[in-house]
Amino acid sequence: MGGDEATISTDTESERSGFRLDAERNGASDRLAAADDDRLDSRRWRDDASAGSNSHRLANPLCFSHCTGIHTPMERPVTEADLTFDHVPQTDQSFENALEKARDGDRLTVDDAIELFTTGTDGEGIDQRRKERVLEAADRRRAEVVGEEVTFVANLNNNVTTACNVGCLFCNFKDAAHTFESDAEVETAGFTKTPDESREIVADAVDRGIYEVTSVSGLHPAFALDAEQREILEAHPEPKEINYKPPERYDTSPGTYTDQIAAMSVDGVHVHSMTPEEAYHARRGTDWSYEEVFRRLKDAGLDTVPGTAAEILVEEVRDVICPGKIDTEEWLEAMEAAANVGLGMTATIMYGHVENEAHRALHLKRIRDLQDRTGNITEFVPLSFVHQNTPLFEHDVVSSGPSIDEDELMIAVSRLFLDNVDHVQSSWVKYGDEQGLKMLSCGADDYMGTILSEEITKRAGGGYGEFRSFEDYVEMISSIGRVPVERSTDYEKRRVIDPESPPFGPQLGPNADGTPLLTEDERAERALPADD
Numbered sequence: 001m002g003g004d005e006a007t008i009s010t011d012t013e014s015e016r017s018g019f020r021l022d023a024e025r026n027g028a029s030d031r032l033a034a035a036d037d038d039r040l041d042s043r044r045w046r047d048d049a050s051a052g053s054n055s056h057r058l059a060n061p062l063c064f065s066h067c068t069g070i071h072t073p074m075e076r077p078v079t080e081a082d083l084t085f086d087h088v089p090q091t092d093q094s095f096e097n098a099l100e101k102a103r104d105g106d107r108l109t110v111d112d113a114i115e116l117f118t119t120g121t122d123g124e125g126i127d128q129r130r131k132e133r134v135l136e137a138a139d140r141r142r143a144e145v146v147g148e149e150v151t152f153v154a155n156l157n158n159n160v161t162t163a164c165n166v167g168c169l170f171c172n173f174k175d176a177a178h179t180f181e182s183d184a185e186v187e188t189a190g191f192t193k194t195p196d197e198s199r200e201i202v203a204d205a206v207d208r209g210i211y212e213v214t215s216v217s218g219l220h221p222a223f224a225l226d227a228e229q230r231e232i233l234e235a236h237p238e239p240k241e242i243n244y245k246p247p248e249r250y251d252t253s254p255g256t257y258t259d260q261i262a263a264m265s266v267d268g269v270h271v272h273s274m275t276p277e278e279a280y281h282a283r284r285g286t287d288w289s290y291e292e293v294f295r296r297l298k299d300a301g302l303d304t305v306p307g308t309a310a311e312i313l314v315e316e317v318r319d320v321i322c323p324g325k326i327d328t329e330e331w332l333e334a335m336e337a338a339a340n341v342g343l344g345m346t347a348t349i350m351y352g353h354v355e356n357e358a359h360r361a362l363h364l365k366r367i368r369d370l371q372d373r374t375g376n377i378t379e380f381v382p383l384s385f386v387h388q389n390t391p392l393f394e395h396d397v398v399s400s401g402p403s404i405d406e407d408e409l410m411i412a413v414s415r416l417f418l419d420n421v422d423h424v425q426s427s428w429v430k431y432g433d434e435q436g437l438k439m440l441s442c443g444a445d446d447y448m449g450t451i452l453s454e455e456i457t458k459r460a461g462g463g464y465g466e467f468r469s470f471e472d473y474v475e476m477i478s479s480i481g482r483v484p485v486e487r488s489t490d491y492e493k494r495r496v497i498d499p500e501s502p503p504f505g506p507q508l509g510p511n512a513d514g515t516p517l518l519t520e521d522e523r524a525e526r527a528l529p530a531d532d
């Protein structure tokens, strides 16, 4: 970060103080000053009555290209003060003690984790020899817990819509929701699928043999949980305040969440959808509990919940990178509710932006506590921040994502700290094949899924593609001397694959018959009439 002040806009001093007033009105300055991580107050921008109009954005030079049309108190320069955190990586523990505890399988404290993440707070930077010892301990633990199998799932990503006004500063998946409106002056760069369109895409992938569809989306203002929530939203006196606009305002309506889930439940395929943030959207304007929301979604066909939207579960970091998002308490409340109604779930961390090692350690503690309470988390997925096209990078708040050392230590410390979560995922979308494989010897044992399409990382500037075939998986996993295993989403069904017996295709999905998954190009080629 250069200079005294990293800005996310190029404004004048007077405009800045105008925004400070705005921020003060919303209580943001107090919140920024406080490091009270257990605060229940969430959704800071919902009660900003001036928010949400196009004229507001056009009149305001702070509104850069990512402007969502609804302003958060933090849409003002990010100052050095915002990045001066109360939680810092300092401990009374020593690296050697922490490593010994990890090797012995003792439950680690937050301070232990900080020592491991930093390879010792007694020195600057990463000590390569110490790092290798942490990775080795994690690899050994992985072998004890899950053995030599490397799992992966035959799945499809189907994102329903990119329309979103939450304004997370690490995200370039979103497109400002007003650009989707029928009378918008600009053509939207995003997409919205109707339930019928989702069904068609999923049906095609189910025929190809997938086991699971993962579906995460922007918070489209016209999205409602079901007809009953739609009625409540329609009757609201100030729909803008609760981020609702009727479907008629848009060229394409996403319909309701329950219709989308039901449409995607083709032939009993596993539906992995509805992050805590989306669940928040699905209950806005009502007094329904998260249990009620997840019960309705489960009845519609939801099987498990992706634990994204976690980012970093510490308020002083969320205040900088996603002030419009639900807070830590609410994220935990939604996850517990999903578990209470019997839904399995994953958990994530998105790291390598403004946070430090103390925040990463606190985040792991919150996940481990949640798992102690629920036991429903099947895997932990570290998501390495992809920085290139994001507001955080474009406005000089960060200069890059995490280093490879940080990536490796993230996987390793997750394995060592989360003694109650069996599986740690290495994401080839985030790390690429070579580093993704390396992670399988740093504590990870799951290698994600085939996904067939990818929008979140690609739009953020990632370049590792959108698809891996079973052939790719078998070749990669065998090359490091491990055992390739096709899994179900909950890891209950497993099929060990013999690398000597090609062809390799999915066999666990409802319509899977072992036929290899092909790339789009290969499929297009086969669909063409054969040349004589």
Ligand SMILES: C[S@@+](CC[C@H](N)C(=O)[O-])C[C@H]1O[C@@H](n2cnc3c(N)ncnc32)[C@H](O)[C@@H]1O
Residues within 6 Å of the ligand: 164, 170, 171, 172, 173, 216, 217, 218, 219, 275, 276, 277, 278, 308, 309, 310, 311, 348, 349, 350, 383, 384, 385, 386, 387, 390, 456, 457, 460
């Ligand atoms: C794009 S959102 C979609 C679902 C929903 N809107 C939500 O926020 O939960 C899903 C997750 O993608 C991850 N993500 C978004 N942008 C990213 C980036 N630039 N690098 C890494 N992960 C990112 C975040 O962890 C986020 O919670």
Ligand SMILES: Nc1c(NC[C@H](O)[C@H](O)[C@H](O)CO)[nH]c(=O)[nH]c1=O
Residues within 6 Å of the ligand: 153, 155, 157, 212, 214, 272, 346, 379, 381, 383, 425, 427, 428, 429, 430, 448, 449, 450, 451, 454, 488, 489, 490
């Ligand atoms: N879908 C993405 C994942 N991971 C999800 C897994 O593929 C799978 O859905 C989960 O293991 C449940 O079975 N990770 C990414 O980094 N990016 C994705 O798009």
Ligand SMILES: N[C@@H](Cc1ccc(O)cc1)C(=O)O
Residues within 6 Å of the ligand: 214, 216, 305, 306, 307, 308, 346, 348, 381, 383, 456, 457
């Ligand atoms: N969609 C998230 C990743 C994700 C989705 C579902 C999961 O269960 C886990 C991770 C991303 O691309 O960053």
Ligand code: SF4
Residues within 6 Å of the ligand: 164, 165, 166, 167, 168, 171, 172, 173, 174, 217, 218, 219, 277
């Ligand atoms: S991370 Fe999710 S909630 Fe935040 S802006 Fe992106 S799509 Fe919207």
